[in-house]
Amino acid sequence: EPEVTQTPSHQVTQMGQEVILRCVPISNHLYFYWYRQILGQKVEFLVSFYNNEISEKSEIFDDQFSVERPDGSNFTLKIRSTKLEDSAMYFCASSADNSPLHFGNGTRLTVT
Amino acid sequence: DQQVKQNSPSLSVQEGRISILNCDYTNSMFDYFLWYKKYPAEGPTFLISISSIKDKNEDGRFTVFLNKSAKHLSLHIVPSQPGDSAVYFCAAPLPSGGYQKVTFGTGTKLQVIP
8 A cells, every 4th residue: 555655764953953854645646744743742733735835834834844845756844943842743644635644654853 | 722632541441342432522613523543653544534414434343423412522443452552533624624634632542452
């Protein structure tokens, strides 16, 4: 069964540094998402992406965050200047039209 | 803003018995609800959904019940198996969201004891 793949599985970075989290969605999916889960809290929607642009974003997704689909297969989340509170598990997901999300296994981001 | 709440952080059940996971919600305008299952070191996996116009949806060992007057839904797993041990999230669509832009509950960790 096709799956969403995320790299790296764990990223450690220093506060103020830029990080890029990478995802390869399922190949025939057109909708892409990032969610995150801070330790002990619920999974939260960050952003959705369709047709090469952001279709919706949450209030968490401020100017420090950006997403990009640099080629036909990758989907990335960039955090420009990381803060301690950005430490979380970041999940990429993709979907076909009006169908449930398929999540990747996540990238654990630790900001020190 | 906890629109979807799971008040039980954990549940232990003997193999072969019924597992009942509960979820309460505050927004009566939700069109449907979803359940996701999550194993450690993996992402959530879609399990089952229910439309707000129904009160029950069944898929094999999994049945979801919806009580709109109580704003409550529950997931029943019968019979429970050790492989069902995971964290279960209920979820509902965000405003303007579809199946994809959802708000999750905090999850219930189910342990099925062999």
